[in-house]
Amino acid sequence: MIAVTRPVSDTLAECELTHRAREPIDVPRARAQHAAYERTLTSLGCTLVRVAAAPELPDAVFVEDAAVVLDTIAVVTRLGAPSRRSESEPVAAALAGYRTLSRMEAPATLDGGDVLRLGRTLFVGRSSRTNEAGIEQLRSMAATDGCRVVPVDFAGCLHLKSAATALHHDRVLVNPRYVPAAAFPGVQAVCVDEREPDAANALRVADTIVFPSEFPWTRDRIEACGMRVVVTECGELAKAEGAVTCCSLVFEARQAPPL
Ligand code: CIR
Secondary structure (H helix, E strand, O other): OEEEEOOOOOOHHHOOOOOOOOOOOOHHHHHHHHHHHHHHHHHOOOEEEEOOOOOOOOOOOOHHHHEEEOOOEEEEOOOOOHHHHHHHHHHHHHHOOOOEEEEOOOOOOOOHHHEEEEOOEEEEEEOOOOOHHHHHHHHHHHHOOOOEEEEEEOOOOOOHHHHEEEEEOOEEEEOOOOOOHHHOOOOEEEEOOOOOOOOOOOEEEOOEEEEEOOOHHHHHHHHHOOOEEEEEOOHHHHOOOOOOOOOOEEEOOOOOOOO
């Protein structure tokens, strides 16, 4: 497995914020938490591919939004926030050795954080970052990879994956205040603990769930399903409205077919 990551920028405190009030961010602490996150990914069998730092781009650490990696292609997104648009090309360059690239074009906008994969279905959040043109471009690109796209409405958080993430191909972790579990038909829903509204973002790596240490009540619920959980501190990146899925692109290594 490959995990693409990118360093925490010096300017992280100037990040985009939508649903959180701005508060001071301890960048050295954010870096230490990110380093521990990378070590967790390595311990789970991932080979890290680090994109070069971009100190002038506050949100560069959130590589998930710059691409959607499928089985044979990687969709290079056109990020919804204009301040983040230039993040995608260096991420695309890192992916080029593993997947055939497919680039979104204006007027499409889409953040990878809005794309939740369950089996061969990509649930895509309609959000302040992802528009209808983005959903349609993803639909035609994903079809070449054998995946269908299902748009999902949600409210109260930044990305669809702030509201729901995959614990398994047939099990989602969901905050029902942000998105109804019925949006994901035919799969088992595990609800976050009501005391932890930001706990719906979990990262599945092989059969292990990487999960923020800040949400012990919801962690108990995931473990009660018989799933293995490893925790990692996310407090500083959470102040930038990020969590565990946003800081990596994890996928099976495979060479792109020759042109
Ligand atoms: C933003 O607003 O774009 C960043 N501050 C946070 C992005 C987090 N990304 C994600 O959840 N996929």
